Each structure stands twice: as structure tokens, then as C-alpha cells.
Amino acid sequence: MLSQLLATLVGLVAGAGLRPLVVALAVPAGQPANVTCPACSPQPVPAWGPHALRLLPPGGHCPNCRSRLCAPWLPELTTAAAFAVVAAGGAVGWYAAAQYWIALLGAGLLLIDSAVQRLPNPLTLAAAVGTLALLTAAAAHHEPGSLLRAVIVAAAAGGLFAMLALCGMGLGDAKLAISLGAMLGWRSWQAAVLALVLTYLLGATVAILLLLTRRGHRKSTHPFGPFLIIGTLAAALTTST
Numbered sequence: 001m002l003s004q005l006l007a008t009l010v011g012l013v014a015g016a017g018l019r020p021l022v023v024a025l026a027v028p029a030g031q032p033a034n035v036t037c038p039a040c041s042p043q044p045v046p047a048w049g050p051h052a053l054r055l056l057p058p059g060g061h062c063p064n065c066r067s068r069l070c071a072p073w074l075p076e077l078t079t080a081a082a083f084a085v086v087a088a089g090g091a092v093g094w095y096a097a098a099q100y101w102i103a104l105l106g107a108g109l110l111l112i113d114s115a116v117q118r119l120p121n122p123l124t125l126a127a128a129v130g131t132l133a134l135l136t137a138a139a140a141h142h143e144p145g146s147l148l149r150a151v152i153v154a155a156a157a158g159g160l161f162a163m164l165a166l167c168g169m170g171l172g173d174a175k176l177a178i179s180l181g182a183m184l185g186w187r188s189w190q191a192a193v194l195a196l197v198l199t200y201l202l203g204a205t206v207a208i209l210l211l212l213t214r215r216g217h218r219k220s221t222h223p224f225g226p227f228l229i230i231g232t233l234a235a236a237l238t239t240s241t
Contacts, residue, residue, distance in 0.1 A: 004087040011103070012084030015076035018108050023069050026112045026119045026138045063164060079107040085233045092096040094138035095145060099236065101130045102183055106229040109176060113225035117167045119172025127179035128154075135186050145186040153185025154178045173224050180232040199224075199231030 017114065024033040057063065060070035082103035091099055105127045113119050132154070139147035161174035184192040203224060211217070 004084050007083040007087035007100075011080035012076045014083070014104055015079030015107065016058065018079060018104065019060070019070060019075040021123075022075050022111050023056065025108075025122065027114045027118075029118050040133065075107065075111060078111060079104060080232065082107045085237055089237045092141045092235075093210050094134050094141060095143050098134035098138065098183055098186070099132050101164045102127060102179060102229075104231070105130075105179075106233075110226045110229050113172075113223040115221055117170075117221065117223045119170065119176050119225050121172075121175070124172055124175035124179070128182070131179040131182050135182060138186070138240060147186065149189065150182045150185035153189075154182035157181030157192070167225060168221075173228060176225055176228055180228060182230060187236060188239055190226055191235045194239060195231045195235035197231075198234050199227045203227040204222060 013221045056069060058076060059072045060068055060074070062069055070089055083100060086103050089099070101239050105123050109123050109127075112123075132151075133148050135145075135147055138145060153180075157177035158174050161169065161177045162171065163207070165171045165174055180195070181192060186196050203222070206227070207222065210222070
């Protein structure tokens, strides 16, 4: 219980630091990142300029003009919840660091994909590189798990979703699947399969609910990244190495 409380508090702090990144990258594909407030600094300025968004208050307002840039406390609460789930899994060492890395970047990707249906490369690639590096460190320290299995599952997951991209799914999902697959593959084959099942069950359930409530139709497109992230965290919590 103490470890979960500590992880939740750390998640709140990490979420506060994540907020400017979420605001900057939550833009449609092809548009530049919002490194400045569009209300008080409509003209592009250097990312290190006086109006650059470095830290934003929990209320999500621009510190200069008070315009609302993000929902209050949303990055903090999302990251805190993800960190609490990781702590509940009881992982330690470098593998735990890989899980927290996924939880941090996954929280940002979940919020961005939900807002603009986009998984930006800076986060998906950082997730993949960081996760594989941390799992390599875990293998070097002889922690329980398999680096070879992690690499195999990461390649298989990335390839599967890359093929699905030909049917309309975004390539961002394929890039995200690499880091998620690596983390699950390190744990077990069962964790990887369970995450895939949970992801599609969750996505189908949400799609059906949107149809029943008439908030969507059969041709509606929905972000898939949040389902991938939630399914992965759920599988990691309910399976063991």
C-alpha cells in the first residue's frame, strides 16, 4: 500500500511535467507543435522564448493570458493512475523502470490520441528505445524475464499493427506496439496474448456503447492507442513472469 501511495504521488509530479508536452503535441498531423500559447502568442517564436510553454498550472491555463489549454489536472491524474497500476504489479529493478517509462509516456500518448487521434513520433520512438534499453539492463542484471522473448514479441507486435495500417489503422499504433510488446514479452507469452485480447475487447465494447448511445456510427473512427495502453497495463497487472 505504501509503495502504491508513493508511486501515485510521484505520478502526480511527473504528470505536471508532462502537461506542456501533451499540449505541444496534441495537434493534428502535419501541424507544428504548440510550443507557445496560441492565444497570447499567435505568431511562431523560438521554443525557448518568453512565451514558451514550459510548466503549466494544474488548472491548465496559460500562465500569461489565462487561456484554457488543457483540462484541469488531467495529465496529473492520468499519470498517477498509471503509476499506481505499475506499483500494484509489484515489479522491481530495471523491469519496473521500464514499466514506469511506459506508464509515463503512455499517459501522454493516451491523452494526445484521445484528443487528436494521433500518436506522435517523439513519444512512440522514445518509448520504444527507452523500453528496450531498460530491458537490456534488466537482462544484464539477471532479472526474471527474457530479453529474447521481449524482442520477438516487440517485432511481432510492430509487424502485426504495421499490416493493420494497410487497412486503415494508423502507423502510430504500430510504433507504440513495439514498446508495449517488448514489455509484455519480457514478462511472458501469456501476457502478450492477454493484452491483445483485452485491447480488442475494450475497443469493441467502447464502439458498441457509442453506437447504442448514438455518439457514433459504423464508419466512425476512434483512437486505438488508449485501448492498447490500457490493455497492456491490465495484462501486466494480472500476469506474472
